[in-house]
Amino acid sequence: MKELIERIRREGKVLDGGILKVDSFVNHQVDAGLMDACGREFARRFAGIGATKVLTAEISGIAPALAAALHLGLPVVYARKTKPITMPDAVLLTVAPSHTKGVMTELIVSPEYLGKGERVLIIDDFLASGATIMGLVRLAQAAGAAIVGVGALIEKSFEGGRAVLAPLGVPVESLAAIKSMENGKIVFDE
Amino acid sequence: MKELIERIRREGKVLDGGILKVDSFVNHQVDAGLMDACGREFARRFAGIGATKVLTAEISGIAPALAAALHLGLPVVYARKTKPITMPDAVLLTVAPSHTKGVMTELIVSPEYLGKGERVLIIDDFLASGATIMGLVRLAQAAGAAIVGVGALIEKSFEGGRAVLAPLGVPVESLAAIKSMENGKIVFDE
Numbered sequence: 237m238k239e240l241i242e243r244i245r246r247e248g249k250v251l252d253g254g255i256l257k258v259d260s261f262v263n264h265q266v267d268a269g270l271m272d273a274c275g276r277e278f279a280r281r282f283a284g285i286g287a288t289k290v291l292t293a294e295i296s297g298i299a300p301a302l303a304a305a306l307h308l309g310l311p312v313v314y315a316r317k318t319k320p321i322t323m324p325d326a327v328l329l330t331v332a333p334s335h336t337k338g339v340m341t342e343l344i345v346s347p348e349y350l351g352k353g354e355r356v357l358i359i360d361d362f363l364a365s366g367a368t369i370m371g372l373v374r375l376a377q378a379a380g381a382a383i384v385g386v387g388a389l390i391e392k393s394f395e396g397g398r399a400v401l402a403p404l405g406v407p408v409e410s411l412a413a414i415k416s417m418e419n420g421k422i423v424f425d426e
Numbered sequence: 427m428k429e430l431i432e433r434i435r436r437e438g439k440v441l442d443g444g445i446l447k448v449d450s451f452v453n454h455q456v457d458a459g460l461m462d463a464c465g466r467e468f469a470r471r472f473a474g475i476g477a478t479k480v481l482t483a484e485i486s487g488i489a490p491a492l493a494a495a496l497h498l499g500l501p502v503v504y505a506r507k508t509k510p511i512t513m514p515d516a517v518l519l520t521v522a523p524s525h526t527k528g529v530m531t532e533l534i535v536s537p538e539y540l541g542k543g544e545r546v547l548i549i550d551d552f553l554a555s556g557a558t559i560m561g562l563v564r565l566a567q568a569a570g571a572a573i574v575g576v577g578a579l580i581e582k583s584f585e586g587g588r589a590v591l592a593p594l595g596v597p598v599e600s601l602a603a604i605k606s607m608e609n610g611k612i613v614f615d616e
Contacts, residue, residue, distance in 0.1 A: 251511070252513060253511075255511065255512060257512040259510075259512050259536065259538070260538070260539065261501075261537070263512065264504065264506065264508070264510075264512075264513070264535075264539060265490075265502070265503045265538075266492060266495070266502050266503075266504070266537055268480075268492055268495035268496040268499075268500065268501065268502055269496065269499065269500055271492065271496075272496050283526050290458075291433045293482075294485045294541070295484045295488070295504075297515050298456075298485070298489060298492075299488060301462065301492075302456060302488075304491050304494060305456070305458035305490075306458040306459065306461075306462050309458075309459065310458065311456065311457055312455070312456050312458055313454060313455045313456075314454065314456070314485075316485075319453075320449075320453070321441070321443075321445065322441060322445060322447040322449050322453065322454075323449070323454070329507065343608050345454075346454055347448065348449070348450070348455075349454060349455040421571065
């Protein structure tokens with residue numbers, strides 16, 4: 237998606253450890269108009285998959301998932317990383333390694349909002365190793381729901397997440413795919 | 427706002443400790459269409475205040491703040507509760523008591539995205555005691571920004587937050603105000 241790629245080119249910064257900083261428009265400050273345009277693009281790409289719910293992980297997944305859900309006319313559920321007191325005692329829980337924190341984090345969903353018969357579209361900010369998204373896949377599968385698609389704003393193709401998701405046999409879409417960040421230079425897969 | 431009040435009436439649950447559970451449309455599952463309508467209503471109410479940025483706190487503030495920012499044509503910054511590695515070493519930080527967790531939580535904003543001359547509209551999911559919102563006020567003031575308005579989806583009028591915010595001298599708007607939750611019964615201020 238041209239608008240997103242241009243913005244990454246202009247404001248994205250490559251930090252140590254292979255981290256792409258996009259805090260000025262995705263991860264701390266959010267460009268609401270750009271996010272809305274990304275949501276519209278996700279809705280266009282996933283129009284035909286018959287999704288009934290969008291699933292994401294707090295915190296950074298919320299903005300793109302909400303925008304996609306709005307344009308698809310669906311509710312969105314965001315997996316929590318700590319169990320709030322409003323959640324029932326029996327929950328769906330898995331653990332996934334956090335890319336930017338270097339630790340394992342829990343992903344928790346209440347069975348009240350994810351269950352059998354749901355057709356789940358997973359949306360997240362990044363598709364890198366695929367570890368967080370596979371965590372969401374496990375939660376949906378544990379709930380008896382079907383995964384019908386995976387979308388990410390930004391894919392780091394060189395981290396191999398797409399191959400990890402391939403066995404799911406569902407469409408995987410990213411709006412900006414980066415094939416290399418060597419020496420601080422961002423090269424897109426165009 | 428009638429649509430939000432009706433939804434709280436239908437799906438809101440009063441839990442022990444004065445907690446209002448609205449996890450089916452605000453706090454865990456989010457009704458994207460309702461959130462968009464709330465954003466439009468915030469934009470209408472705050473059309474004349476000359477805001478340049480929306481500020482909120484992760485996690486539950488993100489959805490309403492993003493929706494408001496979209497309809498106001500503004501960027502949104504969400505204060506983080508843990509410092510991500512993409513953030514510079516010198517940050518704006520305050521602590522505020524968490525209503526639903528019973529502990530103090532940090533609120534952290536990078537000075538890259540909040541500074542002198544900004545006119546800040548604070549949007550959050552709840553206005554209860556006003557403690558989280560006053561934390562955001564302190565961050566904005568520390569950055570040299572002006573507060574120009576405060577909006578919340580749901581106000582618990584009986585917790586006194588509005589009086590805490592009064593000295594700011596800015597418009598405070600809530601889309602649904604609850605005056606009592608005694609014996610599990612939600613009574614609105616209409």
